Amino acid sequence: MELRLALIGFGGVNQGLVQLLDTKREVLRAYGIDLKVTAVVDLRMGVLTNPGGFPLDVLLNCIECGLEVKPLLNCAGTDIQPNADLATTLKVIASDIVDVVVEATFTDPNTGEPALSHCRTALESGKHVITTNKGPVALAFKSLMATADAHGARLMFEGSVMSGTPVIRQLSTTLRGAEIRAFSGILNGTSNFVLGKVAAGDTFEAAVKDAQARGYAEANPAADIEGSDVQMKVLILANALWGADLRRSDVHCEGITGLSEEAIRSAPDNGSSWRLIGRAQRNEDGTIVAGVSPQLLPAGHPLLAATGVTNAITFDTDTLGSVTISGPGAGRVETAFAIFSDILELASVHNGAAREGTK
Numbered sequence: 001m002e003l004r005l006a007l008i009g010f011g012g013v014n015q016g017l018v019q020l021l022d023t024k025r026e027v028l029r030a031y032g033i034d035l036k037v038t039a040v041v042d043l044r045m046g047v048l049t050n051p052g053g054f055p056l057d058v059l060l061n062c063i064e065c066g067l068e069v070k071p072l073l074n075c076a077g078t079d080i081q082p083n084a085d086l087a088t089t090l091k092v093i094a095s096d097i098v099d100v101v102v103e104a105t106f107t108d109p110n111t112g113e114p115a116l117s118h119c120r121t122a123l124e125s126g127k128h129v130i131t132t133n134k135g136p137v138a139l140a141f142k143s144l145m146a147t148a149d150a151h152g153a154r155l156m157f158e159g160s161v162m163s164g165t166p167v168i169r170q171l172s173t174t175l176r177g178a179e180i181r182a183f184s185g186i187l188n189g190t191s192n193f194v195l196g197k198v199a200a201g202d203t204f205e206a207a208v209k210d211a212q213a214r215g216y217a218e219a220n221p222a223a224d225i226e227g228s229d230v231q232m233k234v235l236i237l238a239n240a241l242w243g244a245d246l247r248r249s250d251v252h253c254e255g256i257t258g259l260s261e262e263a264i265r266s267a268p269d270n271g272s273s274w275r276l277i278g279r280a281q282r283n284e285d286g287t288i289v290a291g292v293s294p295q296l297l298p299a300g301h302p303l304l305a306a307t308g309v310t311n312a313i314t315f316d317t318d319t320l321g322s323v324t325i326s327g328p329g330a331g332r333v334e335t336a337f338a339i340f341s342d343i344l345e346l347a348s349v350h351n352g353a354a355r356e357g358t359k
């Protein structure tokens with residue numbers, strides 16, 4: 001199966017994806033994927049296309065040179081348009097050199113743009129979308145899914161919640177058939193990392209800077225520490241799980257900025273610890289109550305095992321009781337892994353359909 005990718009946004013996550021594609025060539029081969037990166041769009045680099053595909057080692061070279069475009073220009077068939085404006089980007093997304101749009105630009109929690117336009121145009125053109133961007137999925141889940149269905153395309157967003165730790169697909173695969181009544185979790189790596197650092201003696205400011213340097217934080221870290229990042233993840237989970245159509249205003253949001261450094265440091269004495277918790281519950285009448293707020297978790301609470309950038313979520317189910325999933329919640333390669341896993345899923349579905357066709 002040939003998959004021609006357009007990488008929209010060439011920041012840490014899509015750079016991490018190129019590294020993964022390079023190291024996991026054998027896995028791609030095993031799934032029968034002939035993968036080509038035919039377009040790279042980035043505000044710093046412009047719009048770069050190559051219908052034959054950019055060699056991965058040349059893309060890696062370009063990353064090593066600090067996003068210098070020269071190595072890409074040397075590949076035969078390359079076209080470069082220096083201005084990555086929306087119109088030019090949408091034209092490439094809809095073009096016939098692209099099968100899958102990998103959307104990893106910054107998240108705008110208010111409008112979802114420009115990522116929302118990228119996703120919408122791609123799906124309307126019948127291209128599959130793989131995104132780690134929370135904005136479009138949190139703000140327009142229903143309409144994007146309807147567009148995908150209408151055009152025979154798929155919208156995949158495993159990396160939008162808990163980075164590469166498997167959560168979203170579990171809900172529709174191994175957990176299908178179980179009724180999930182509620183969930184609560186630590187869904188922001190940056191704020192969890194900051195809480196741990198401050199508890200250990202760092203200042204709030206230094207801890208946030210450290211999280212930024214490690215590539216955990218959003219472009220604007222206010223989204224991490226003021227809770228809107230978790231608010232969007234709660235929306236994504238609730239909408240995907242229950243087909244709800246919740247809006248941001250339905251999810252009460254309070255971050256960790258209201259906690260003093262002293263309060264954070266004094267908590268661990270009795271084994272309890274502050275965590276930023278996102279949660280939602282579906283009542284018997286179908287209404288959903290959802291919110292984000294810091295909570296002082298008592299010693300021994302299962303979510304306390306998630307320290308540093310680790311995330312954890314507990315699903316309250318009818319048949320299994322509590323099911324907790326824990327793993328990395330942020331990071332360049334960790335988030336890129338979710339995209340990689342979505343690519344393999346696309347190929348698995350395609351291979352399964354092909355096998356069915358030969359019966």
Ligand code: HSE
Pocket residue numbers: 160162163187188189190191216217218224229329330331
């Ligand atoms: N800034 C986010 C976090 C990235 O720290 O969890 C992953 O969504």
